Amino acid sequence: MAAGQNSDFLGLRLASTSSEARNANRRRLSLQIRASKSSPRLSGRPLRVAVIGGGPAGGAAAETLAKGGVETVLIERKLDNSKPCGGAIPLCMVGEFDLPLDIIDRKVTKMKMISPSNVAVDIGRTLKPHEYIGMVRREVLDAYLRERAAEAGATVVNGLFLKMDSPPAGSGERYKIYYNEYNSKKSATGEKKEMEVDAVVGADGANSRVAKEIGAGDYEYAIAFQERVKIPEAKMEYYKDRAEMYVGDDVSPDFYGWVFPKCDHVAVGTGTVTHKSDIKRFQAATRLRACDKIAGGKIIRVEAHPIPEHPRPRRVLDRVALVGDAAGYVTKCSGEGIYFAAKSGRMCAEAIVEGSAKGTRMIDEGDLRKYLEKFDKMYWPTYKVLDVLQKVFYRSNSAREAFVEMCADDYVQKMTFDSYLYKRVVPGNPLADLKLAINTIGSLVRSSALRREMAKITA
Amino acid sequence: MASSLSPSLPTIFSTLISKPNHRSQTLQLSFFPKKLPSLFMARSADNGTGGAAASAVVEEKVESMNPPAKIEEVKDTEESLSSNGVAVENAEVLAFKDPRWVGGTWDLTQFSKGGETDWDAVIDAEARRRKWLEDNPEASSTVDPVVFDTSIVPWWAWVKRYHLPEAELLNGRAAMIGFFMAYFVDSLTGVGLVDQMGNFFCKILLLISVGGVMLIRKNEDIEKLKKLIEETTFYDKQWQATWQEDYKSDSKN
Numbered sequence: 001m002a003a004g005q006n007s008d009f010l011g012l013r014l015a016s017t018s019s020e021a022r023n024a025n026r027r028r029l030s031l032q033i034r035a036s037k038s039s040p041r042l043s044g045r046p047l048r049v050a051v052i053g054g055g056p057a058g059g060a061a062a063e064t065l066a067k068g069g070v071e072t073v074l075i076e077r078k079l080d081n082s083k084p085c086g087g088a089i090p091l092c093m094v095g096e097f098d099l100p101l102d103i104i105d106r107k108v109t110k111m112k113m114i115s116p117s118n119v120a121v122d123i124g125r126t127l128k129p130h131e132y133i134g135m136v137r138r139e140v141l142d143a144y145l146r147e148r149a150a151e152a153g154a155t156v157v158n159g160l161f162l163k164m165d166s167p168p169a170g171s172g173e174r175y176k177i178y179y180n181e182y183n184s185k186k187s188a189t190g191e192k193k194e195m196e197v198d199a200v201v202g203a204d205g206a207n208s209r210v211a212k213e214i215g216a217g218d219y220e221y222a223i224a225f226q227e228r229v230k231i232p233e234a235k236m237e238y239y240k241d242r243a244e245m246y247v248g249d250d251v252s253p254d255f256y257g258w259v260f261p262k263c264d265h266v267a268v269g270t271g272t273v274t275h276k277s278d279i280k281r282f283q284a285a286t287r288l289r290a291c292d293k294i295a296g297g298k299i300i301r302v303e304a305h306p307i308p309e310h311p312r313p314r315r316v317l318d319r320v321a322l323v324g325d326a327a328g329y330v331t332k333c334s335g336e337g338i339y340f341a342a343k344s345g346r347m348c349a350e351a352i353v354e355g356s357a358k359g360t361r362m363i364d365e366g367d368l369r370k371y372l373e374k375f376d377k378m379y380w381p382t383y384k385v386l387d388v389l390q391k392v393f394y395r396s397n398s399a400r401e402a403f404v405e406m407c408a409d410d411y412v413q414k415m416t417f418d419s420y421l422y423k424r425v426v427p428g429n430p431l432a433d434l435k436l437a438i439n440t441i442g443s444l445v446r447s448s449a450l451r452r453e454m455a456k457i458t459a
Numbered sequence: 460m461a462s463s464l465s466p467s468l469p470t471i472f473s474t475l476i477s478k479p480n481h482r483s484q485t486l487q488l489s490f491f492p493k494k495l496p497s498l499f500m501a502r503s504a505d506n507g508t509g510g511a512a513a514s515a516v517v518e519e520k521v522e523s524m525n526p527p528a529k530i531e532e533v534k535d536t537e538e539s540l541s542s543n544g545v546a547v548e549n550a551e552v553l554a555f556k557d558p559r560w561v562g563g564t565w566d567l568t569q570f571s572k573g574g575e576t577d578w579d580a581v582i583d584a585e586a587r588r589r590k591w592l593e594d595n596p597e598a599s600s601t602v603d604p605v606v607f608d609t610s611i612v613p614w615w616a617w618v619k620r621y622h623l624p625e626a627e628l629l630n631g632r633a634a635m636i637g638f639f640m641a642y643f644v645d646s647l648t649g650v651g652l653v654d655q656m657g658n659f660f661c662k663i664l665l666l667i668s669v670g671g672v673m674l675i676r677k678n679e680d681i682e683k684l685k686k687l688i689e690e691t692t693f694y695d696k697q698w699q700a701t702w703q704e705d706y707k708s709d710s711k712n
Contacts, residue, residue: 064687117589118605168677217700238601250596291598313700332694366664371702380698387694446609449617453586454593 032369035108038446040172042198046071048358049352050177050197051154052161055083055138056338058203058323060097061345065201066152068353069360073195074149075179077160079393082139083205083305084268086226086260086335088243089134091140091421093339103140103317105263107132114289115404116248123407126414131421133243135261136338145342147229158182160190161204164213169318172362175200199319199363200347203341206306208326217313219328221306222255222335224280226269227287228262231297238293239266239358246270250285254394255335257286259294268294271335273309307335307371321368333390339423340379347371382423398451402443411436555591559584565609578616585609633672640668 047070051062054076062074088108111123136348150156159181163398167173175197180190202210206221231239239261251257257270269280269288287294306330315327323329324341331340348371353359355367393403406412411432418426559569565584570577585607641652644661655661677683 114599116596117592118599118608120599120604219697231496246599248596249593285596288596289599292600292602310694310697311701315701367548376698383698384694391690397589401589401609405610408608442610442614446612446617449620450582450586450589450609453582454590456586457590 001041003029006329013172014186019243040362041250042356042360042362047071047199047352047356047361047363048197049199050075050175050195050198050200051201051203052177053202053204053208053324053326054146054156055205055341056145056202057326057341057345058201059142059149059345060342061203061323061349062149062154062156063145063152064346065151065352066154068349069358070349070353070356071359072149073197074146074154074156075159075161076156076277077182079143079146079158080139080157081142082137083142085138085305085338085427086269087136087138087141087259087262087338088260088336089136089335091131091134092423093342094134097145097342099134099141099144103144104134104136106241106261108135108241108261109133110242112242112244113404113407114244114246115401116250117401118289119404120400121408123416126410127417131417132241133421135243137263138338139337144371152168159193161209164200166213166318166320170364172364174198175319199321199352199368201345201352202320202326203324203345204320205325208322210223210320211312211322211326211350214314214317214320214322216315216317216322219240219312220273220309222271222273222309223276223279224269224271224307224335225283225304226267226302227283227299228301228303229294229297230265230269230300231294231371235293235296235405236261236264236266244290244293246286246289247394247403248285248289249397250282252282252286252287254390256394257282257289259286259290265300266297271307279304280401307337316365316368316372318365319363319368321348321371329379331386333386334396334420343379344371344375349373365396366398379423382419396451398447399444401447401450405443405447406436406440409436409439479585554597555588555595557584557588561568563603578612581612581622582616582620629672629676633669636668636672638663640664 047068049065049072051058051065051072051074054062054074056295058074058076062072065072087105089099089104089403091437094101094104109124109127111133112120113123114120137188141143145158157179159179162178162180164178166174167175174193177197177200178192178194179196181193182190200210202208202214204210208216239259243262244259246257246259248257250352252270252272254274255271258268260267260269268283268286270279270286272282308330309332312322312326315322323344325337327344329340329344330337348368351367351371351374352363355370357365393399407416415426415428417434418424559566565581567576567581570580570584572580641655642653644664646649650658650661674684
């Protein structure tokens with residue numbers, strides 16, 4: 001959310017640049033060894049890449065690959081899959097991915113943050129008339145991106161990826177992937193098939209099988225629980241252009257509870273990493289905190305899904321790359337992942353297209369590492385800032401009170417929305433930054449003082 | 460001798476020690492219904508009035524400003540006990556009430572003491588409200604929003620209340636360290652106190668000691684700081700894992 005306040009954390013910025021420098025060193029090393037200049041030209045056939053998974057990451061990757069002259073196969077298990085997901089996309093995604101406006105269900109211009117003591121702050125006063133947060137349904141967005149990939153020339157297969165045989169590293173031989181193809185005419189169990197490909201893009205989400213195949217290692221994950229609630233028309237009016245975030249120990253010890261508007265209903269949910277077994281209790285608390293506004297609603301669907309907390313220890317191995325949730329690209333604090341998934345898919349595909357000289361040459365690990373390098377360089381600061389924000393402000397109820405107090409400030413709102421909507425960390429006005437830092441410390445001190453007073457009451 | 464005594468000793472001690480301990484614990488349990496679900500259940504288990512009255516007494520001791528508000532709350536719980544409502548409705552009945560809480564904020568005119576606002580009382584009241592909300596989360600409302608902002612309490616009220624005792628301690632400690640450092644530097648190098656002030660190295664030493672006193676107030680603080688540093692670099696490590704691997708395989712080659 002508030003990626004703009006990085007200027008408060010000068011020390012961190014320094015740390016990240018120094019680590020980047022170290023990384024660059026490493027990269028230079030790796031590039032010397034894995035230069036792909038000598039990679040052999042493919043004779044009589046284009047490079048063939050399998051994209052496993054048809055979400056935003058897979059869809060974006062397949063489209064870019066197909067446009068770049070690579071023979072692309074996209075394998076998706078459920079073509080009408082509606083993943084439980086907040087469905088918020090930043091404004092810049094609409095432009096960058098050229099999304100038509102009719103797939104956006106709602107344009108949220110008011111974000112309400114509600115603190116443990118029910119102080120509510122409307123974020124979004126600083127928005128310009130054309131700015132908004134788009135709310136999409138995942139089934140619509142995913143289908144649209146897949147359709148575009150198909151139009152660009154990718155083959156979309158309704159199938160379930162099972163496993164793959166990897167050739168020895170660096171040999172340049174093909175991968176053999178095994179999958180079940182589900183064809184509507186044939187039996188429902190599916191038909192066992194196999195295919196030989198030159199590279200694999202794993203975009204198959206949190207429970208990625210591709211990641212397992214390359215031994216990418218695990219990540220910590222949060223569990224997100226969400227109920228879709230159909231509420232009376234009169235109550236829906238309130239959520240017409242508004243989303244709500246509830247913070248507090250009752251709602252989630254390390255994340256937030258939310259009410260997001262959808263096309264004709266709202267999604268009420270919450271998430272946690274540390275207390276997964278209590279998720280039902282947190283959900284009940286979220287419902288309670290919103291109860292005036294969603295009273296009389298009918299729950300039409302209940303969903304739960306894991307959300308990665310950090311990238312997997314390995315994101316690229318030989319000619320297999322992970323993108324999106326499979327790689328673990330979800331921000332802390334806001335839990336945003338759609339945009340980063342689509343971006344990582346596209347970047348990975350661009351790296352493949354470039355490395356293969358539009359599908360005419362074989363690629364190697366060095367080419368795929370270029371995608372990692374670019375992605376990390378571009379978005380690492382955003383991820384880090386959000387991680388720091390989560391650590392500082394979701395720590396306790398008193399910190400959350402301070403967070404909400406801070407969000408009432410116009411400067412914070414502007415910075416937050418700028419960095420969220422346009423995904424760039426804009427350097428702010430130093431004087432205003434200083435003022436903000438002082439105000440934030442003031443808020444934190446006040447609320448922790450109150451916290452101490454509260455502790456006295458119990459004792 | 461010793462071997463025959465040793466088994467009996469611990470049992471004697473444990474009975475001696477555990478008994479009063481046990482009693483105080485059970486007492487505490489019945490007097491302080493703590494968390495949100497148990498608040499309600501404990502009272503019903505206590506057979507209604509007894510427990511509720513006891514807790515009211517205890518809370519009065521803590522905050523003797525306004526007994527009427529407290530009693531009102533207790534009455535509410537009793538009513539809901541008899542009506543035996545569902546979980547969600549309980550919370551609605553258990554709304555926070557206080558005569559000084561008007562229109563989503565503290566009515567400052569009711570806090571005036573000798574013509575001036577008694578900010579200490581405001582802080583007390585807000586702490587109590589937050590505590591109450593933590594135990595009984597309330598539905599957020601658009602009709603009567605909370606507009607109270609802690610920043611209306613002037614900064615000196617906070618400082619006066621919380622930072623004086625601690626500042627005293629830190630000041631004393633810093634003075635002691637400063638004095639002894641000056642003494643040691645003088646005895647080791649022969650540079651006098653006045654000359655030390657003009658010395659760049661000594662100035663740095665001074666800064667370090669002041670910073671150290673601020674950061675490390677207790678022994679546990681060292682551990683805490685270590686953990687904090689670890690925590691802040693943890694995410695970096697998670698992100699760099701994929702490059703680390705690259706580095707390793709490179710150096711092997």
